[in-house]
Structure formats: C-alpha cells, structure tokens
C-alpha cells in the first residue's frame with residue numbers, strides 16, 4: 001500500500017503500548033464525531049515524568065498508528081514536553097500521513113493532553 005508510509009503500516013500492524021493502565025494517574029478520551037473513531041490514553045506519572053503511557057483506540061488504521069507513536073513519543077518525557085507534542089510532530093514522526101488522514105493525528109495529541117490535564121486537575125484537587 002503506497003498510500004501509507006512504512007512506519008504507519010508498522011505501527012498499525014504492530015502497535016506498541018496497547019491496553020489500559022490498571023491504576024492510572026490520568027485518563028484522556030477523545031472522539032471524532034465525523035468518523036466516529038475513539039481514543040483513550042492512560043498515563044502513569046512519576047515526579048514530573050510520564051513513566052508509562054498506554055492507549056485503547058477504536059478507529060481507523062491511521063488512528064491506531066498515531067496512538068502507538070504518540071505513546072512512544074510521550075514515554076519518559078516530562079509533562080510539559082509531552083503536552084507540547086503537536087499533530088504535525090506526530091505526522092512527521094510517522095513519515096507523513098495522507099491529507100484526508102491528518103485529523104487522525106489530532107486525536108492522539110489531544111487524548112494525551114487530556115490525560116495529562118486530568119492528572120494535573122486531580123493533583124490540584126479539582
């Protein structure tokens with residue numbers, strides 16, 4: 001399939017970090033109302049660093065590849081570094097995405113950011 005980069009195909013066929021974290025420090029769920037795809041990120045935080053990142057994605061191949069690469073990119077990063085991961089960075093890391101699949105890359109970065117925000121809100125007692 002020339003449509004997708006080799007890296008997208010690899011992360012779609014062998015996604016990394018799939019699953020749930022039993023006792024997560026933060027959870028972020030996003031969905032796209034148009035295509036109906038859903039993505040949930042779970043994080044474990046130690047100090048100021050993402051110790052573990054896992055995801056569950058119900059969606060297209062690009063969404064699964066995006067989830068997998070976002071989890072890889074975020075693991076071991078500080079919360080601020082992980083929050084500054086953009087969809088452009090995600091698409092670039094995957095060797096590009098077709099224009100009609102760029103919205104899939106938004107979901108990954110958004111779900112991760114939501115998970116971090118939920119952790120920060122919990123920490124602040126909100």
Ligand code: FES
Pocket residue numbers: 032035036037059060061062063101103104107
């Ligand atoms: Fe909607 Fe991929 S088609 S996330």
